[in-house]
Amino acid sequence: MQAPSALRMLSPRQVLAAKIVVFAISLLPLAWWIWGFNRDLLGANPVETITHGTGDWCLRFLLITLAVTPMRKLTGMHWLLRLRRMLGLFAFFYGSLHLTTYLWLDQFFDWNAILKDIVKRPFITLGFAAYILMAPLALTSFDAAIRWLGARNWQRLHRAVYAVAILGVLHFWWLVKRDLTEPIIYAVLLGGLFAARWHYRKT
Amino acid sequence: MLIRRRPDILPSEITPQEVYRQRRDLMRAGLAGAALLAVPQAFSAKLATVPGPYKLDESATRLKDVTSYNNYYEFGTGKYDPEENAKALKVRPWSVSVEGLCAKPRTFGIEELLKLAPLEERTYRMRCVEGWSMVIPWIGFPVSALLKQVQPLGNAKYVEFVTLADPKVMPGLRLPVLDWPYAEGLRMDEANHPLSILAVGLYGEELLPQNGAPIRLVVPWKYGFKSAKSIVKIRLVEQMPKTAWNVAAPQEYGFYSNVNPNVDHPRWSQATERRIGELTKRKTLMFNGYANEVASLYTGMDLKKFY
Ligand code: HEM
Secondary structure (H helix, E strand, O other): OOOOHHHHOOOHHHHHHHHHHHHHHHOHHHHHHHHHHHHOOOOOOHHHHHHHHHHHHHHHHHHHHHHHHHHHHHHOOHHHHHHHHHHHHHHHHHHHHHHHHHHHHHOOOOHHHHHHHHHHOHHHHHHHHHHHHHHHHHHOOOHHHHHHHOHHHHHHHHOHHHHHHHHHHHHHHHHOOOOOHHHHHHHHHHHHHHHHHHHOOOO | OOOOOOOOOOHHHOOOHHHHHHHHHHHHOOOOOHHHHHOOOOOOOEOOOEEOOOOOOOOOOOHHHHOOOOOOHHHOOOOOHHHHHHHHOOOOOOEEEEEEOEOOOEEEEHHHHHHOOOOEEEEEEEEOOOOEEEEEEEEEEEHHHHHHHHOEOOOOOEEEEEEOOOOOOOHHHHOOOOOOOOEEEEEHHHHOOOOOEEEEEEOOEEOOHHHOOOOEEEOOOEOHHHOOOOEEEEEEEOOOOOOHHHHHOOOOOOOOOEOOOOOOEOOEOOOEEEEOOOOOOEEOOHHHHOHHHHHHHHOOOOOOOOO
């Protein structure tokens, strides 16, 4: 399944171009919500649409980030690694929008209600846990942090991304009223990514 | 009271019944050309009404929101699924069998039901258990008008409403999300309360399938799921009937399910709601704002226990 060599070996300029393209594509969901909100295209309940959309994209970017290593090993496209940090930061970005939507448009910064909600709704607790675990990863996503922590510690810390993804799937699982189809899909994908990691663990 | 119709749907845009049916059949036959995409959100027929006894001074939710944002799990669990999937539902011919503990059980054709009593405009609040609400200008007649026809017996204490479960047109039935067919129930006095109606239309027209066509229950002081859609059978019974959400999650959804800001759902607060079309939230009212009319039905009952 190796990719053709033209795709395996990219020049620095090509990698930069790939980064720019991926960056622009990653902003499309946000662009759609802004555009759609102004044009009344987000359905009857736009706040719900955005809450769900930001949650979905947070989880999707986490899975995409986790897919980088297996994809790289599978295809030999080692430059994919150069996109990983940005993809992870987009997970955090959409997670932050998700949290902001909740605090602002769902609860209107009513801290009493928010605290009650965290206690009452275990799925919110899990979401918070996932987010809080994600924050240190995002905050150490620059080269100076790697130097400061040392590559080994940095890598250990960033393994927490697996826990974040598990918490994210559980969060989704628990919030669904009756139909578990979507959380099951995410759980299966995550399971596949774990299997791939295990498969490639020695290479 | 005038039915508020939004300017975005002009009477001239409303497709006459016959044309609409033909178009729908055409589309089903797979012959739909691009031109048909221009068909406006079509209604099957206008309904003549008389003013109803309940006025509501709140502006109605936009028609397009009422017909696109629906919980109707037989047509999918996504809010926007029923609008698409329910197009396959044929609402003619249709009949409702009224049976059980009554002197004159019988089956009513839909045409007969449409003429059973004067159709009234009833603009009601609708509060979903999930925390959102709408204001909907329903058209219908009191449930009591139908029950009177069959002469309930003295031991009939409850009314059960059984809805359509047709796997040929309802993709949602493939998943055991709820115990199909979806059934709901009311106490006899609740069913006979003048606020309880069988709705056959909204916004001046016959109901669309996603809203529970051709005939559905509307009980405005209870959470929306109590108002069963596309009813095929009504049974008068002595014991409290099983109801779909109560069977699915008894700790979360009680038989009564009256709108009550003071009794939280075990997994979320019911104190506030988002009115569709508004960005901020508003306080949820006791009995959804119908306390004056219905509170007396529950005197002496602990509403935390009988949620
Ligand atoms: C920061 C704390 C978080 C809070 C307060 C929060 C809150 C919420 C809320 C209120 C919903 C909508 C629930 C409903 O409509 O019933 C939701 C949905 C969701 N959240 Fe979160 N969340 C948080 C963190 C996260 C994180 C970190 C992720 C990703 C890993 C995530 C992924 C999702 C997903 C996938 C959905 C479902 C979207 C859908 O239904 O399509 N959430 N969250």
